[in-house]
Amino acid sequence: MDIFDTIREDHEKILGLLDSLEGIDPADVARQEQMRDHLIALLEAHTHAEEALFYPLLANDDGGRPLMVMATEQHHVVSLLVEELRHLPASDEHFAAKCAVLAENLEDHIEEEEEDIFPIAEELIDEERAKALGQQFQQHVNDALAPQRKAA
Numbered sequence: 791m792d793i794f795d796t797i798r799e800d801h802e803k804i805l806g807l808l809d810s811l812e813g814i815d816p817a818d819v820a821r822q823e824q825m826r827d828h829l830i831a832l833l834e835a836h837t838h839a840e841e842a843l844f845y846p847l848l849a850n851d852d853g854g855r856p857l858m859v860m861a862t863e864q865h866h867v868v869s870l871l872v873e874e875l876r877h878l879p880a881s882d883e884h885f886a887a888k889c890a891v892l893a894e895n896l897e898d899h900i901e902e903e904e905e906d907i908f909p910i911a912e913e914l915i916d917e918e919r920a921k922a923l924g925q926q927f928q929q930h931v932n933d934a935l936a937p938q939r940k941a942a
């Protein structure tokens with residue numbers, strides 16, 4: 791898998807987790823919080839991998855750089871929401887609303903990444919590099935998730 795497929799697959803997982811989180815019975819606080827923790831771990835691993843391995847591809851491209859800067863700001867807003875959500879009890883009446891706002895932000899961000907940034911990045915790297923970066927990306931995410939898996 792190249793880096794584009796790898797990122798797309800992660801995006802599907804992230805959106806799927808958000809969907810699952812929304813579908814949990816609000817009375818089941820423990821499951822909501824467990825799903826929230828799982829979502830945050832993947833989200834952080836994914837955004838860090840993007841910033842380390844994917845966004846730098848666009849840094850020296852006239853068309854790509856403004857999109858990279860915008861995407862980095864979107865990550866920043868997501869990280870602020872994540873910090874608020876991290877320790878928010880699922881029993882709090884703001885929990886579901888904050889999750890919904892996070893989902894809206896992520897849906898827009900993911901759409902911009904896949905529709906606006908991917909085509910530019912695809913022009914900047916060849917297939918071989920895209921595949922190598924895909925492996926590195928996966929490794930980066932796996933390494934970031936490893937301590938969490940060990941603790942679970």
Ligand SMILES: [Fe+2]
Nearest residue numbers: 837840899903
């Ligand atoms: Fe992103």
